[in-house]
Amino acid sequence: MKIRHLVIVSSLSLASIPVYAGFADTMRDLRNTLNQFNETSKEVSNTAKEWTGSRATTNSSYAANGFSMGQQLRPKINNLPLYQTADKSSQVINKLSKNADIIFAGNMTKTGLIEVTTEHGNGWIESHLVQ
Incomplete structure (x- = not known):
């Protein structure tokens, strides 16, 4: 009887290995997607900072001369x-x-x-x- 239980338990564990492998692949894909999203958001943030930085520089020259748009x-x-x-x-x-x-x-x-x-x-x- 003990051998029979051992055979059943080992066959169940061998059958679940592909399930774990599929789950690991899915988690790896999810992690890669999140990393790509994080890199893209950093690029967008840096672009926005560059754009507002150049805009602030331009506006500061107006402020230094005492003029503002529409004045x-x-x-x-x-x-x-x-x-x-x-x-x-x-x-x-x-x-x-x-x-x-x-x-x-x-x-x-x-x-x-x-x-x-x-x-x-x-x-x-x-x-x-x-x-």
Whole structure:
């Protein structure tokens, strides 16, 4: 009788080995999928940090000059030239009076020209000539 029980128990344990192997394969696949997900989320996070970092750098240059996008500005002088492009040698669209409404559009060049919107259209003006 004892041998019979031993044969039954050993046959049951041998039959369960493929089940354990299948379970181990499934767990290994799950672990690999989770690792891939973790790596992808890290890449997305780093990309987001790079993007917001470059954006923060750009905005800080505006803050350093005291302008924020959409801010209303006023010319310090009469006949302030409104340039067509971000170059002082470009065509002057119009000359703005001291009471002209000017809205900062958010772009600025290294030479100090800022992009603005006025009643005469979009253009570029010298940042040190507005307040």
